[in-house]
Amino acid sequence: MKRILAIFLAVLLFVIPLSGCKNNETKLRRVVLNEVTRSVFYAPLYAAVSLGFFEAEGIDLEIVTGGGSDKSMTALIAGDAEFALMGPETGVYVINEGASDHPVIIGQLTKRDGSFLIAREDTDNFSWEDLRGKSVIGGRVGGMPYMTLMYVLMKNGLNPGVDVEVINNIQFNLMGGAFEGGTGDYVTLFEPTATLFENNGSGYVVANIGLESGEVPYTTFMVMPDTIKSDPELVKSFLKAIIKAQAWVQNATDTEIAIAMAPFFPDADQTTLEIVAKSYRETDSWMTTPVMTEDAFTRLQDIMEINGELAARVDFARLVDNSFALELLKELK
Numbered sequence: 001m002k003r004i005l006a007i008f009l010a011v012l013l014f015v016i017p018l019s020g021c022k023n024n025e026t027k028l029r030r031v032v033l034n035e036v037t038r039s040v041f042y043a044p045l046y047a048a049v050s051l052g053f054f055e056a057e058g059i060d061l062e063i064v065t066g067g068g069s070d071k072s073m074t075a076l077i078a079g080d081a082e083f084a085l086m087g088p089e090t091g092v093y094v095i096n097e098g099a100s101d102h103p104v105i106i107g108q109l110t111k112r113d114g115s116f117l118i119a120r121e122d123t124d125n126f127s128w129e130d131l132r133g134k135s136v137i138g139g140r141v142g143g144m145p146y147m148t149l150m151y152v153l154m155k156n157g158l159n160p161g162v163d164v165e166v167i168n169n170i171q172f173n174l175m176g177g178a179f180e181g182g183t184g185d186y187v188t189l190f191e192p193t194a195t196l197f198e199n200n201g202s203g204y205v206v207a208n209i210g211l212e213s214g215e216v217p218y219t220t221f222m223v224m225p226d227t228i229k230s231d232p233e234l235v236k237s238f239l240k241a242i243i244k245a246q247a248w249v250q251n252a253t254d255t256e257i258a259i260a261m262a263p264f265f266p267d268a269d270q271t272t273l274e275i276v277a278k279s280y281r282e283t284d285s286w287m288t289t290p291v292m293t294e295d296a297f298t299r300l301q302d303i304m305e306i307n308g309e310l311a312a313r314v315d316f317a318r319l320v321d322n323s324f325a326l327e328l329l330k331e332l333k
Helices: 002-026 040-050 069-078 088-094 144-155 172-180 191-199 210-215 224-232 232-251 254-264 270-282 294-308 324-332
Strands: 029-036 059-065 082-088 104-110 114-117 133-135 166-167 186-189 204-209 219-223
Touching: 002 204, 029 040, 029 069, 029 232, 040 104, 040 232, 040 254, 040 270, 059 232, 069 082, 069 219, 082 166, 088 172, 088 219, 088 254, 088 294, 104 224, 104 232, 104 324, 114 191, 144 166, 144 210, 172 186, 172 191, 186 191, 191 219, 191 270, 191 324, 204 210, 219 224, 219 232, 224 232, 254 270
Parallel strands: 029 059, 029 082, 133 166, 133 186
Antiparallel strands: 082 219, 104 219, 114 186, 114 204
């Protein structure tokens, strides 16, 4: 009898820890984020996942790549994702289309264009005049990559459609492949694709679009208003993980950032990831907090207006909700 009791107690002691682990696992809530594209440009997001910042907030984050802001917006509105990472211009479009139940921006991740101009031939003396009479694959009409490129071209005295052909009928995630296939004299690409192209001789980085265009709220986190009303703690937990990652990236080395991002870029070696991490850090591309300023939002709409894509100005407070980010920043001080 004593032997049976001893065996029972031993089994019980073994089962209790397992059941405790299982309960800890079930506490994680599966949450879907639809990202516009996969890019090292979004380093703080990937770091938040790999460093366990989301898990610490009880979130098991699944990242789905939409392949365009329109697709990410559709996924968010349809309820296929709780959060979306995309250009803020998409929110402006939805409001101007008359939608009353439109997504809300709760945080900003990047503050300038993250794309680079890639040429077929290497040059040490690039000038924007080199594009005169040439063609460039520029993205989808109305998207931030396209509008920023148009803004930069005009800023440098080139009239799109007259002085330079801007190809705009190729899907965002297919632009690199189209360029490799022979389309266009130039193409704009994000990292790590830009560096990978240069490494394998498919093209050469000749200009940084983000430095040419200046600061602009380029990539933001959006959520539906119903989620804010019904589950504010989820929104708060999500942003808390992002804030931790934004702070971590500011002090981490290029190597540490590369290691944190590696699981999301299996085709890129660590050296490449270090190079592009350094590039985005040196160009001051990442936000230090998720708070978007009204001045930045005004500049965004200025660029949209120059491109003829702004039907009407949208009030800052109607699309942007900084309340969660501001509250968290006070708590985390």
